[in-house]
Amino acid sequence: MWLTSKIKQVFMVAKPGVVTLRYPFEPRPAPKNFRGQPYWDHHKCIGCGGCAAHCPARTILVRDLCQELRVMVYDGSRCTYCGRCADVCPEDAITMTESFELATGDKEDINETMELFMATCQRCGRCYDHEITNAIDRMSRIGFKYDSIEMRAVVPVSSEQFDMKLYEKTEKIKRPEKAGE
Amino acid sequence: MPGIEEIKNGLKKKFKDAVVAVEEQNPTRLFVDIKSAKVREISNEIIAMGGRYLVSIGYDNISRDKTLGMIHTFGFDRDGIFLSLRTAVPESKPVMDSITPDIPNAGWSEREYMDLLGMKFTGHPKPKRLILADDWPEGVHPLRKDIPWNLMPPAAEDVAYQLDECPEGCSIVPVGPYHPTLHEPAHFAVYVDGETIKGSDYRGFMTHRGIEKLCQTQLTYNEIPFVAERICGICGSVHATSYSQAVELAGGIKISRRAEYIRTIMLEIERIHSHLLWLGVAGHLIGFDTVFMQSWRIREPIMWLGERMTGNRKTYGMIVIGGVRRDITPEIKEDILNVIGKVEEELLTVQKAIQGDSAIHRRTKGVGYVSTADTVLWSLVGPVARARNVDIDVRRDYPYAAYDEMKFDVPVFDSNDVWATVLVRLLETFEAIKIIRQCLDKMPNDGPILTELEAPIPALKHALTAVEAPRGEVVHYVITGEENAPERWRVRAPTYPNLQGVPLMLLGNQLADVPIIIGSIDPCFSCTDRMEIVDLRSGAAKTASQGELEELSRNKR
Numbered sequence: 001m002w003l004t005s006k007i008k009q010v011f012m013v014a015k016p017g018v019v020t021l022r023y024p025f026e027p028r029p030a031p032k033n034f035r036g037q038p039y040w041d042h043h044k045c046i047g048c049g050g051c052a053a054h055c056p057a058r059t060i061l062v063r064d065l066c067q068e069l070r071v072m073v074y075d076g077s078r079c080t081y082c083g084r085c086a087d088v089c090p091e092d093a094i095t096m097t098e099s100f101e102l103a104t105g106d107k108e109d110i111n112e113t114m115e116l117f118m119a120t121c122q123r124c125g126r127c128y129d130h131e132i133t134n135a136i137d138r139m140s141r142i143g144f145k146y147d148s149i150e151m152r153a154v155v156p157v158s159s160e161q162f163d164m165k166l167y168e169k170t171e172k173i174k175r176p177e178k179a180g181e
Numbered sequence: 182m183p184g185i186e187e188i189k190n191g192l193k194k195k196f197k198d199a200v201v202a203v204e205e206q207n208p209t210r211l212f213v214d215i216k217s218a219k220v221r222e223i224s225n226e227i228i229a230m231g232g233r234y235l236v237s238i239g240y241d242n243i244s245r246d247k248t249l250g251m252i253h254t255f256g257f258d259r260d261g262i263f264l265s266l267r268t269a270v271p272e273s274k275p276v277m278d279s280i281t282p283d284i285p286n287a288g289w290s291e292r293e294y295m296d297l298l299g300m301k302f303t304g305h306p307k308p309k310r311l312i313l314a315d316d317w318p319e320g321v322h323p324l325r326k327d328i329p330w331n332l333m334p335p336a337a338e339d340v341a342y343q344l345d346e347c348p349e350g351c352s353i354v355p356v357g358p359y360h361p362t363l364h365e366p367a368h369f370a371v372y373v374d375g376e377t378i379k380g381s382d383y384r385g386f387m388t389h390r391g392i393e394k395l396c397q398t399q400l401t402y403n404e405i406p407f408v409a410e411r412i413c414g415i416c417g418s419v420h421a422t423s424y425s426q427a428v429e430l431a432g433g434i435k436i437s438r439r440a441e442y443i444r445t446i447m448l449e450i451e452r453i454h455s456h457l458l459w460l461g462v463a464g465h466l467i468g469f470d471t472v473f474m475q476s477w478r479i480r481e482p483i484m485w486l487g488e489r490m491t492g493n494r495k496t497y498g499m500i501v502i503g504g505v506r507r508d509i510t511p512e513i514k515e516d517i518l519n520v521i522g523k524v525e526e527e528l529l530t531v532q533k534a535i536q537g538d539s540a541i542h543r544r545t546k547g548v549g550y551v552s553t554a555d556t557v558l559w560s561l562v563g564p565v566a567r568a569r570n571v572d573i574d575v576r577r578d579y580p581y582a583a584y585d586e587m588k589f590d591v592p593v594f595d596s597n598d599v600w601a602t603v604l605v606r607l608l609e610t611f612e613a614i615k616i617i618r619q620c621l622d623k624m625p626n627d628g629p630i631l632t633e634l635e636a637p638i639p640a641l642k643h644a645l646t647a648v649e650a651p652r653g654e655v656v657h658y659v660i661t662g663e664e665n666a667p668e669r670w671r672v673r674a675p676t677y678p679n680l681q682g683v684p685l686m687l688l689g690n691q692l693a694d695v696p697i698i699i700g701s702i703d704p705c706f707s708c709t710d711r712m713e714i715v716d717l718r719s720g721a722a723k724t725a726s727q728g729e730l731e732e733l734s735r736n737k738r
Binding site: 002005006011012013015033080084 | 405407475481485538
């Protein structure tokens with residue numbers, strides 16, 4: 001029993017032989033449909049912010065610097081490559097490329113920033129209602145329009161010891177702030 | 182065997198006033214509202230009727246009626262009915278009877294809500310901290326709505342978890358937090374007398390990330406499937422499917438048949454690669470690296486197939502509320518058939534080569550024995566239960582997606598040991614291949630893969646779904662909320678009940694079998710880096726490296 005098993009195992013191993021790939025010495029292209037690094041086509045983008053509203057990892061931030069200028073920032077260091085942005089883009093301005101070798105020493109290498117000139121509404125003089133009752137604001141709840149671009153993450157504050165008084169102070173711990181509050 | 186009417190009438194007749202209301206969401210989902218004073222008696226009655234305990238869900242309802250809600254859920258396997266026992270206690274006095282003395286598996290759920298909601302359970306045998314870190318301040322309950330999601334209390338030193346009392350004359354062998362089987366931290370204190378295990382205590386939840394709180398407060402309905410998928414690195418689609426089904430059930434959304442078939446295919450592909458991964462890990466743990474290398478070689482084409490189908494080798498991102506994101510084209514169909522055909526052929530070779538190997542038999546037969554009665558008592562699930570002669574499988578008992586049209590066998594063994602879990606997983610892999618073939622064969626060619634929602638999802642609807650993951654049954658409970666996000670989302674992964682059964686499996690075994698026993702439940706936590714051996718009698722401590730522990734396990738004869 002033992003011996004026959006061992007003989008079978010030898011055949012099992014010998015038949016496929018060496019299967020290890022020579023990557024990275026030989027390139028191994030990703031299949032088409034692969035969800036790699038997203039690419040923004042600024043000619044097509046209309047700045048609707050749909051991608052920012054749907055991004056589960058909140059890596060796409062939108063901010064209006066002034067009435068006519070909208071900045072969109074893609075923070076590649078937090079991206080989960082789900083491709084949801086490419087799904088929802090109404091203009092097909094986002095494509096998931098086949099590039100996956102994204103290791104870098106500088107995070108800025110994988111970030112992308114777009115500055116878009118926005119048209120002003122002829123009737124009300126602005127892009128849309130800035131009140132919180134606005135449907136777009138309700139849809140996105142946080143982030144989207146008000147996300148602070150400089151402060152992308154929660155800043156942890158900690159001290160040597162703790163007690164209830166200290167805990168009460170943690171109310172003042174820095175959190176991502178909403179503009180205008 | 183009781184039908185839904187008998188359950189309803191039985192409870193009403195026996196407990197009269199204590200049963201406040203009964204709601205029948207559909208023929209397989211029953212919600213019973215009860216008064217909190219009778220929770221223990223009613224739970225026991227449900228178990229006596231043939232129910233199996235699943236999980237408990239606690240939620241903060243203070244803003245509405247100043248109560249903390251508690252839901253115990255049960256499944257009637259033979260009838261395919263899920264029963265949710267809903268009750269509530271006032272915020273000012275959040276005390277209710279513990280059901281743990283009779284249903285040991287409820288222990289963790291109740292401890293969870295002691296930590297997260299500040300509830301108290303009278304009669305709980307082990308009211309220790311479970312989820313929160315040891316230095317988290319007392320009296321701060323993070324799942325309550327008044328606590329912000331990103332609260333970070335300052336860290337503290339000199340606080341440690343107090344392990345259970347060690348039996349007299351035994352030594353403690355701490356295993357972890359960086360640990361023997363897989364790749365996440367957990368701590369087992371194993372009490373040994375010589376080489377024989379006399380008991381153990383567990384301290385885990387070291388990577389508790391507060392996903393539920395995060396999703397309830399920060400994310401919207403259709404973003405959560407992507408977070409859900411990352412709960413588990415191996416069975417991601419399972420969580421995404423379960424969550425999506427729960428929201429669809431609560432919101433009354435009907436998805437197309439084709440989308441259900443595609444979900445089924447994704448779940449089964451995941452089962453194949455998960456079982457192959459486990460087979461490799463198990464081989465490695467007992468020092469049989471040929472199995473490890475070969476089963477991972479066979480698994481790799483499945484990962485590449487996933488890449489071609491969905492765009493990524495593991496986090497598929499296929500499943501969202503309303504259906505799936507990518508279709509299965511005729512070319513992909515051909516591709517799937519080729520790949521699974523090859524896997525089947527090669528796995529058969531492996532099976533033939535190892536099933537007669539006496540080395541494997543000696544390391545797995547009779548190891549990790551748990552009697553069938555204990556398995557039922559502790560509500561163990563999945564291959565762990567099926568290897569111990571408990572015939573449960575969510576796919577067959579509570580059909581979801583396209584499983585109602587599938588024909589497959591559920592392998593069950595009665596040797597109650599690790600060897601039986603090996604066999605169950607091997608046979609299930611072949612069954613999964615069978616199911617994928619049936620799916621591709623029967624799949625309707627029309628219908629949208631993603632159904633548009635016609636109206637917003639109504640608020641405060643409850644829904645419970647279960648999905649058979651490779652490791653066992655996954656249970657998701659959703660209470661819908663008002664702001665395009667769930668009010669409460671509870672996830673119970675299969676390791677949650679199974680890990681509670683590990684002390685039972687370890688009892689009476691040898692120290693060198695610890696890795697394979699813990700490994701046999703395919704736990705969703707982690708790899709040995711080092712462990713410390715403390716001899717109580719001499720007080721001397723020595724540290725064993727990962728290499729030494731692995732050596733110990735692999736050289737055992």
